Amino acid sequence: MAPKTPAQRTAPRGATAARTTFRQRFDSWREHHKEVALESLRRLLATPLPTAMTILVIAIALSLPAGLYVMLKNAESISEDWDGSAQISLFLNFNTQEQQGRKLAAELARRDDVKRTEYISREQALAEFEAQSGFGDLLEELGENPLPAVVVVYPAVTDLTAAESLRTDLDQLGEVDLAQLDAQWVQRLYAILDLGRRLVVALSMGLALAVLLVIINTIRLAIESRRDEIVIVKLVGGTDAFVRRPFMYTGLWFGLGGCLVALLLIQTVLWWLDEPVQTLSALYRSQFELSGLGLRVSFLMLLGSVVIGLVGARLAVSQHIRAIEPG
């Protein structure tokens, strides 16, 4: 049979490609992505039980650090209104006369960062000590009152650092032997909160890794189950990106779905805790209200989860798709 001349051939592919504009190509690209995304979703929904289990595992792993974070945030808001509970005790030196001490207390009360002050004379201090400790006899035997006079300063500032700097300030005064900030429980709480914050970070990293591994494994199985299809796609000219794409969307859906369920879980737990917290808060005559994750953090969490999904998919795909070749 004689070969045909080129003129007899139908238009080659290249001619069509040249006719399509950038805009058209972009449209078809976008259309294709939409299709692939929906197709990936359909595939996940076609096997509801395994999908739900994977999503739930991801959700639980995400809601642990997020839940801890919410707890911390609420604890922080409690510690923010410690107002009134902290006080600075100024122990005056022994050669300060009572009159001098009262004058100092009055002066300090006029400061902006001080709400009010209280003067406790040496005698009052002794009486209080005797009443509270029951060691009165012991002190009597000493013969002399060992207690100094005290000016109790109630700071007007409500945060711990400001209170601390006020204390340092007052410690410089000539009459003052020792200035002591009594906010130990706040300080302890701060230390616990700091610990908690580190715990959230460590937990987040550990569980993010767990989510990543779950996604990698799930997608590895998905790739394995579509081996034949991948071979055919490669044979008819599918690029690595094309082969990768549905799995990337699978990762994205897992990340998104897992995070949404995690947010739902946290919200449910908050709602469940709300009533006892209200009761407790009323008992303390506090205005305290449970707050949730907040829009910004929820959004960041969603973003992070999607990124983990995509990274996991990408890792799984680059590990396995190259190995699946026609042959």
Added chain:
Amino acid sequence: MIHFHQVSKRYDNGKEALLNINFELDQGELTFLTGHSGAGKSTLLKLIMLIERPSGGRMVVCNQDVAKVGRSAIPYYRRQIGMVFQNHQLLFDRSVYDNVALPLIIAGYRPRETGRRVRAALDKVGLLDKEALNPIALSGGEQQRVGIARAVVNKPQVLIADEPTGNLDPELSAEIMDLFDQFSQVGVTVLIATHDLGLIARYDHRLLSLDQGRLISDGFDRPDHLQPHLHERGF
């Protein structure tokens, strides 16, 4: 369109599947590739598809030196070549239409253009009314035609087929051969690997014969034992 110059293929296990193969196929030529089982027919087609790389020699396909086609360029290279498989390699999780549309979707055609071309290809193989069915619901011959529609939907310059009539009776084989003939009429270079000697005898196409990985004949003559078939056809 396809040019083999001293091409050899030795598999990793040391098996010499092809040895110093030389031939040239022009545009629009329809050629049979035959030989005993294990002669190297599939290997030769795999070299053209870049499923395997030659271990020696030079191959030029569609004016491209195949040795210069890197891994990332393989998909674009393959889009110029349609391949038909014996076991047709269809996907049973989607319709006939979606199977045929796959190469176009991969190549990034717009939906409207895709629809037009898929219907044209299905029309060509006579399966336009089956586009919505799952290929599992089709007969063997119909499935093979879906495979052919998929191979040509992208208007490839080269069409290669490995035992395309392997499981089909002579009548269906003739239908399939008619299709290949029509593609070669419009300028597609067609290479068909087959050990169906009856089929080869019934047509007067060029014949490449392999034996133990060597090309032992190239031309329009038929082996002697097939001569009676040729007289039947009044050739």
